[in-house]
Amino acid sequence: MKQFLKLYTTTFLGLFLLTSTPLFSMSNGYGLWLDYTKIKDKVVLEGYRSQLQGIYLEEGGATLKVIGEELTMGLGTLLDTNLKFNALGGDGNMLIVSKYMNLPKNLTEKMEVDDLKKEGYIIKNVDMEGGSHVVITARDDIGLLYGTFHFLRLLQMHKPLKNLEIVESPKVDIRMLNHWDNLDRTIERGYSGFSIWNWQTLPDYIDQRYIDYARANASVGINGTAVTSVNANALILTPHYLEKVKALADVFRPYGLKVYLTARFSAPIEIGGLKTADPLDAKVIQWWKNKADEIYSIIPDFGGFLVKANSEGQPGPQNYGRTHLDGANLLADALAPHNGVVMWRAFVYSEHDPTDRAKQAYNEFVPDDGKYRENVLIQVKNGPIDFQPREPFHPMFGAMPNTPLMMEFQITKEYLGFATHLVYLPKLFEEVLKSDTYRKGKGSLVAKVIDGSLNHKKLTGMAGVSNIGTDFNWTGHPFGQADWYGFGRLAWNPYMDSKDIADEWLRCTFTNDEHFVGPVKKMMMESREAVVNYMDPLGLHHIFDTGHHYGPGPWVDNLSRPEWNPVYYHKADSLGIGFDRTKTGSDALFQYAPEVQKMFTDLETCPEEYLLWFHHVPWDYRLKNGRTLWDGLGIKYQKGVDQVREMIATWEQMKPYVDDLRYKQVTMLLNIQLKEAKWWRDACMLYFQTFSKMDFPKEMEAPEHALEYYRSLQFPYAPGIRPSWN
C-alpha cells in the first residue's frame, strides 16, 4: 500500500505527495486504462524484471519530468519494484528513453528513423556493451511521452519485450476532444455528470482532475481539446475567462495537449461593443485580429477556434448575407500569424431550406472547395444527419479534394442510450472510416480522406465529442471509457481494427485473463449492432423522442421545424416506410460518387442496413430472407432485445474476473439497457403497426403496454439538454 502510494504520487508533478492513509474509496474506475497493477504471472514478471534493471531518461523540461513520473509509477507498480534512474553505459539491461538527437552514436547507428515523424516514436531492442536494452526514442519530447505510454501498455498487456521494432507516427495531425460544456457546468448531451471544468475556482484552484485528464489523453495520443460548447458563449473570450483557460493550458502543456476555444460569431457585438459581426466589416476583421493577438499573448500555444455558425439558431456570416467561406476565412486570417487553425463545422441546416436536411451541408460547402485558407479545416459529422446509431458516411467525404475535412465523431451517446447502454462505439467509427467513397476509384476510404492521403492534404484532423463528466469513473458507464480510449487510438491511426482496440482496453482496464477478455470483447463487438437493432433497424433514423432524445418518439410531429420531427425521417404511411433519397425522392444520393449512388439506389445491391435510409419501401416488400419488411422490422427489434439478454448472460459469467463494484455497476446498467430495449421495440412496433395494420411476427414478444402508454411518457429532466431548450 505504502509502496504503491509513494509511487503513485510522483505522477503529479511532485505537487501531491500522499501519506500512507488507507483510502476509503473504491476501485471506482477513476484510473481508467492506466490502472497499473502488479503483474501476477510470475514468468512474465521475472522476464520484465530481468529486462528492466534500470532506466536512463534524458534530462529535460516538463514533459520529460512527466515521463519520469509515469515510468516510476507504472514500472514501480507493474513490477512491484523501485527502479533506479541511471546514467548510460553502466551494467545491466536498461530502458533508455531519449530523443534521437541526444542518443549516443553507438545507439543511433542501430536505429532506422526515416519513417519517424513529429510526435512519433520508436521502441526497439538494442544490444550493446553492458546489456540488452529497450530504447524509446523520438524526434520530440511528446514523441517520447507517447512512446512511454505505448511501452507501459505492452507491459500491461504482458507482451514480450523481445524483438521489438515498433515505429509509430500519428496519421492525423489534430486529434482532439470537443467538450460541449457550458460555462455553468451543464454539458449539452452529457450523461456522466457535469463539466469537469470548474470555472468558478479557476485559475487559482487546480483540480487534480485537470492533470489526470491531460495524462489520460496523452496516453492515447489525443493532442487537443476544445473545452467549451459549440453552442458558444462569447464570455469565454473575455479576459476574465481567458485567465482561467490559461491555467488549464498550463496544466495540459507538458502532456502535449493544446487548448482550443469555441468562437461565437457574434462575439464582436456581445463582448466587443461593435454594431455588427459582418465578416467583411473592417472593424470586425480588426476585432478578431486583436482578439487572436490577445489570446496568444496569454496562451502562446493556443490551438485555434472551433465554430458552429448558422446552425440551430447560432449566429453566423449568413446573418449578414455572407457565406461560411467568408466567416471561416475571417477567423483564419486572425489566427494565421500565430499558426492557429479554424475548425468550421459543416453541421448546418436551415428551417428556411425545404431541401432534405441530409443534403444541406454538402450543398453549402462543396461549391467553395479550394477557396478556404490553409489553416481552415471543415469539420464534418460522420454521417449526413446527426450521430445516429447507423448512418451511411457523409457525402462530403471525398467530395472536397482541395479542402481539409476533419472527422467529427460523437463519443457521448446522445442517440445511443446515454451513459446507461453498453455500446462499443469504435465499431461504429471503424465502419465509417472503412467506408469507400469511390471518389478516386475503389479503395478511396473515408480514412484516407481523414489522414489526408487521398488528396495529399497538409492539415488533417479528427474530433470526438467528449463523453467525460464529473462522475468518479469519468464516463458514467464503465464501458464508456472504451469509447474515449478507442477514439484516441483511431485518431492516431484511422486504420486500426476496433477489435484490437477493445482487446487493448480490456487488458489495460480489467485483466489479461482470457476467460474474461474473450467473451467480453465479443460482447463489445456485437453491442453496436444490438443498439441499431433495438432502436433504428434497417436504416431507420432520428425517431428519438425530441429535445432530450431519451427513448423512442417516432410519433412526434408537432415541432416547429419539420426536420426536427421524427415523422420527417421515417415517413411511415399506409403503403410503407422509409425516406426516398433516390431520384424519385430527395435525390440525396446524387451527392455520392456514381459507384456509391448505384449501389444504394438499386434495391438489389443496397445493404439492408441502409434500406429505409434511402428508400420508401412497402410493408410487404420481401427482404433477402424472404420475410416481409414488416416482419423483418419486428424480428430486428426483437433481435436487439435478445442481444441485450445475451450480453447480460455473458456478463453474469464474468463475476469471478472483475472487481465487484464494477461487476455490480455493469449489471445494473445492463438491466436498464434491457428495459429500454424492450421499450424501444414495443413503442416503435406499436406505432408503426398503426400504418402497416399487420400482425406482429411470431418471433416478436408481445408488447408490455399499449401504444398510448408509451406516447404518454414524459421526461422533463432527462439529462444533457440545453437549458434554453427545456
Add this chain to the structure above:
Amino acid sequence: MKQFLKLYTTTFLGLFLLTSTPLFSMSNGYGLWLDYTKIKDKVVLEGYRSQLQGIYLEEGGATLKVIGEELTMGLGTLLDTNLKFNALGGDGNMLIVSKYMNLPKNLTEKMEVDDLKKEGYIIKNVDMEGGSHVVITARDDIGLLYGTFHFLRLLQMHKPLKNLEIVESPKVDIRMLNHWDNLDRTIERGYSGFSIWNWQTLPDYIDQRYIDYARANASVGINGTAVTSVNANALILTPHYLEKVKALADVFRPYGLKVYLTARFSAPIEIGGLKTADPLDAKVIQWWKNKADEIYSIIPDFGGFLVKANSEGQPGPQNYGRTHLDGANLLADALAPHNGVVMWRAFVYSEHDPTDRAKQAYNEFVPDDGKYRENVLIQVKNGPIDFQPREPFHPMFGAMPNTPLMMEFQITKEYLGFATHLVYLPKLFEEVLKSDTYRKGKGSLVAKVIDGSLNHKKLTGMAGVSNIGTDFNWTGHPFGQADWYGFGRLAWNPYMDSKDIADEWLRCTFTNDEHFVGPVKKMMMESREAVVNYMDPLGLHHIFDTGHHYGPGPWVDNLSRPEWNPVYYHKADSLGIGFDRTKTGSDALFQYAPEVQKMFTDLETCPEEYLLWFHHVPWDYRLKNGRTLWDGLGIKYQKGVDQVREMIATWEQMKPYVDDLRYKQVTMLLNIQLKEAKWWRDACMLYFQTFSKMDFPKEMEAPEHALEYYRSLQFPYAPGIRPSWN
C-alpha cells in the same frame, strides 16, 4: 492493501467485493471522518488488541448487518487484525453489541438504563467470568448502530477503553439535512458540484454514494433527509419520481435515515388536475390525504413534508386568502394517520409588506402559537434575515411556547465564501444555540427551545441545509466536511462545545498528532470571526452582490424588491451607517424579551458585533476602544484579511502532518480566501467612504483598485443560483 480492501468492502451490504487492484485514486477525502487507518501508536494499539479479542454481535436485520460490517471494517483496519465474531460466554475480552432486552441477566444487572431513550446507547466496561468486556447496548437497533460509531470514534481518537460509562441519547428528535437539490441536479446554493441524486438512473442504478451518504449521516446521528429543494417541484410527488425516492429510502433505512420530501403547495393543481390549491377546499383536502396514503403505501416509513410557502414567489395558502396555519394543518392532517410530520418554514417575507423584513416571520407566526396540529413543526432560520455571517438569534425562539420550533441552520456557505473559504460553522451554530432568549428568565437558551426543554415540547428538530455535492470529497473544501459533521453532532446534542467537535473531527479525519490538532483547531475556531470581519463587521449584513451572493455588492440599489437591495440593510448616508431597529426605527427589537430588548437598545450594553444590526450610528461615533466607527470599520476589515494571512501561516506549518493532496487543496483555497477577503475590504471601504468622506484608518492597507473596478465585476455563472433567477 489486500487486507484493507477485503475489510473495507464488507461495508456495502456485501454487494461490492473488491479485488486487490491498486486504486488509481487519491486520498481524495471521499472517506470523510470515517477514514479508518491503522493505529500507529504501539502502546495504544496493543492496549486495544488486548481489550478487543472478539466480538459478540446480536443477530438481527439490516441494521445489525450494517453494524457487523462497520465493525469488521473499522476494527479490522484500526487494529490491523481480523476480529472473530463469537458467541457469548467464551474466553477473552470481548466487544459485546446487543440490545438491552437481549443481554443475559448477569450483564443487565450491571447496567443502569433508566436514562436510555429511543436511539440512545450505553458504552460500558463490564467484568464477567471469562474476561473484561466492553458492552454497547441500546433499546433499539439504531441505538446500537449509533453506539458502534461512537465506539469506533473512541478508537480513532486513541481514547482509553477503561472505565467507560457513556450514556448517550439524542436531545432532539428530528436531526435532518435539507437538500436544496433540483430535479435537474443543479443545487440552489450548492458549491461542491451537483446533486448526488441521479434521478435519471434511479431506481435501477444504486450509486455507491447513496450508501456511503447514509452511513456518514448515521455516524453523526442524522436521522432524516429532505432530498428535494424547498423551492419545490410538484413532479417529485408523481408516481414516476416516488418510485425513485423509494429506492433511496430502501438504501437509507438500515442506517436509520428517513426520507422527507418538499411539498409544493400548488401540487393539487399542477399534478392533481384540480382548479385550486385552497387549503380549505374539500377536494384539495382529499387530494393531499390521497397523496399521503399513496406515498406511505410506497415508503411506509416516509418522514413527512418540508414546505416553503408564500415566500420568494412560492405558492402558498395566502394565494387563497388563507393563512400559514391553514396550510400547515392541511398537510398535517393528511400525514397524521401515518405519523408523518410537517416542517413549515418561517422564512417568509413579502414585497407587499413595507415592514422591516427582519420582523415579518414573527408577525406572521407568533399570533397563531398553539393552534398548529401536533405533528407540525415551524422551521425557523437561526437569525431573522438570512444566514448571514453573524445575526442575532431569531426572535421567534422562545416566543411560541406552545408550538414546536425547529432550528434551520445553513451548512452550505451561501453567505460565507461558498466552498472556497475555510469557515468553521459549528462555532456560529454554537453562538446561536447558546444565545439567551430570556423568555423564561435568564438561561432560556435557544438550545432549550430546540431540545424542547424550555417548554416541555413533545416534538423537536434541527435541520441543516446541506453542503453536499458530487465533488470527490463531498463538500468541495476539505474543511467543509467539518460543518456537516458538526451539524450532526449539535443536532444530537445542542449543548456541545464547537471546540470539542473540531477536536473530534480533526482526529478522525486527519491525525491525532498534537502538532497538527492544536494549531488547526485554533485556526478553525477563529475562522468564523475572520469571515465576519472581512465581510460583515460590527453588525453589517446582507451587503452581498445580488442573486449569486458572490462577493461584495453594498452599492446594489436597483432590484425590484426593496429588501433584496443591500442598501436596504446598511442604510449608509452622510450621517452614518446601520439599520435602526430600536423604537426610533423599525422597532424590530420589540419582538425580543424585555431583557434582550434592553441590552440591544442601549448603546452601552449592545455588543459591538451587533451594533449596526440594531442602530444607525454616526461615522464619528466612538467605539469602546476610543476609535471612531469609521476607523473601527476599516480596522475590522483589515483584521479579517490579517486573520486569513494567519491561517495561511498556520497551514504552511502543517505540511509534515497532512497528506499532500489535501495540503495543496487547502493551500490553494486559502489563497482564494485571502484574495477575496481583500476584495471585500477594499470594495466595502471604498464604497462606504463615499458617504463618510473620511480617510482610511492608518492600520488599513490601501485598496488595490478603485471603487469603479469593484462595481464593474460581474459573475454571470457563479454557482448555486436558481436557473430561473439567472
